[in-house]
Amino acid sequence: MIGAVWNLLLGLAWVVLSGDFSGFNLLTGLVFGYLVLALIEPQVAPLSGYSVRLPRMLKFVAFFLKELIHANWRVAFDIMTPPWHMRPGVIAMPLSAYTDLEITFVANLISLTPGTLSLDLSDDRRVLYIHAMFLDDEEALRSSLKEMEHRALELFR
Numbered sequence: 360m361i362g363a364v365w366n367l368l369l370g371l372a373w374v375v376l377s378g379d380f381s382g383f384n385l386l387t388g389l390v391f392g393y394l395v396l397a398l399i400e401p402q403v404a405p406l407s408g409y410s411v412r413l414p415r416m417l418k419f420v421a422f423f424l425k426e427l428i429h430a431n432w433r434v435a436f437d438i439m440t441p442p443w444h445m446r447p448g449v450i451a452m453p454l455s456a457y458t459d460l461e462i463t464f465v466a467n468l469i470s471l472t473p474g475t476l477s478l479d480l481s482d483d484r485r486v487l488y489i490h491a492m493f494l495d496d497e498e499a500l501r502s503s504l505k506e507m508e509h510r511a512l513e514l515f516r
Contacts, residue, residue, distance in 0.1 A: 362409030
């Protein structure tokens with residue numbers, strides 16, 4: 360969090376010092392600020408790990424958008440074609456997430472993806488119950504959801 364604040368301050372300083380108050384100039388300042396923080400990261404303890412968070416976040420956003428487009432396409436195709444191909448069902452997915460924030464983030468990501476919905480969390484908070492619209496291959500769905508959970512947890516750990 361400290362790195363993000365410093366990056367924003369460096370980006371704003373870039374905008375003020377250059378005198379160009381445009382969005383593109385702010386983006387340029389943020390990029391230069393990120394590079395400066397990545398260079399001084401080994402010398403400043405509170406910045407440890409900051410330089411790897413942004414690439415992880417960008418990779419996750421790209422991954423999630425790909426999954427979101429794929430799920431939307433599959434649901435739209437099933438709705439538009441008369442013989443429906445859906446086989447709904449409920450699966451139990453063991454969780455690697457253990458904090459409230461991680462569990463909430465993973466459950467919301469699953470619910471945001473069309474065709475899946477987080478239903479319930481077990482009492483011991485180790486299993487998430489998920490309703491799936493397409494449960495043709497339970498193991499493939501479970502591995503896809505575990506991949507999403509793994510990538511999401513990379514952002515927090």
